[in-house]
Amino acid sequence: xxxxxxxxxxxxxxxxxxxxxxxxxxxxxxxxxxxxxxxxxxxxxxxxxxxxxxxxxxxxxxxxxxxxxxxxxxxxxxxxxxxxxxxxxxxxxxxxxxxxxxxxxxxxxxxxxxxxxxxxxxxxxxxxxxxxxxxxxxxxxxxxxxxxxxxxxxxxxxxxxxxxxxxxxxxxxxxxxxxxxxx
Numbered sequence: 001x002x003x004x005x006x007x008x009x010x011x012x013x014x015x016x017x018x019x020x021x022x023x024x025x026x027x028x029x030x031x032x033x034x035x036x037x038x039x040x041x042x043x044x045x046x047x048x049x050x051x052x053x054x055x056x057x058x059x060x061x062x063x064x065x066x067x068x069x070x071x072x073x074x075x076x077x078x079x080x081x082x083x084x085x086x087x088x089x090x091x092x093x094x095x096x097x098x099x100x101x102x103x104x105x106x107x108x109x110x111x112x113x114x115x116x117x118x119x120x121x122x123x124x125x126x127x128x129x130x131x132x133x134x135x136x137x138x139x140x141x142x143x144x145x146x147x148x149x150x151x152x153x154x155x156x157x158x159x160x161x162x163x164x165x166x167x168x169x170x171x172x173x174x175x176x177x178x179x180x181x182x183x
Contacts, residue, residue, distance in 0.1 A: 001166035002026045006035035014045030033067045034158040062136040064154035068129040078127030082120040097150040113145030
């Protein structure tokens with residue numbers, strides 16, 4: 001998996017969940033783009049139909065983001081990968097902070113404060129995943145928790161978690177390639 005870290009802050013507005021965004025930084029194969037910046041996703045850019053129906057846009061002053069592209073991956077498999085990525089993040093953050101991080105579906109919580117947003121979807125050539133973890137929580141539209149309060153450095157966390165995720169994806173690929181089918 002190619003892992004690309006963006007140094008300049010970038011506000012996630014939902015349009016980064018696309019192959020054209022990934023192609024600006026890397027092409028071919030599995031790719032993860034890591035960046036820190038705000039989040040301001042209007043309903044028009046949302047892909048979670050339940051959130052759109054509920055009128056729940058996403059806004060945060062600062063988040064740690066990862067956008068992942070897996071070519072030729074069906075959506076159900078991408079959702080499993082999304083949930084694995086979220087669980088790896090929960091484990092790493094919990095170990096680093098000493099705080100219990102709860103996993104509820106594809107989201108992370110600290111108590112009743114929402115730490116993350118997450119979605120998996122498809123494009124014409126791939127499946128795409130976005131995970132965003134709050135760094136700061138001022139003025140968020142729902143009760144949130146943030147990495148700053150947990151004393152977790154956003155980019156350090158992204159690099160460590162995505163490195164573990166890439167290792168897991170490679171390990172699964174290897175495990176699948178070394179068996180013979182049965183009848």
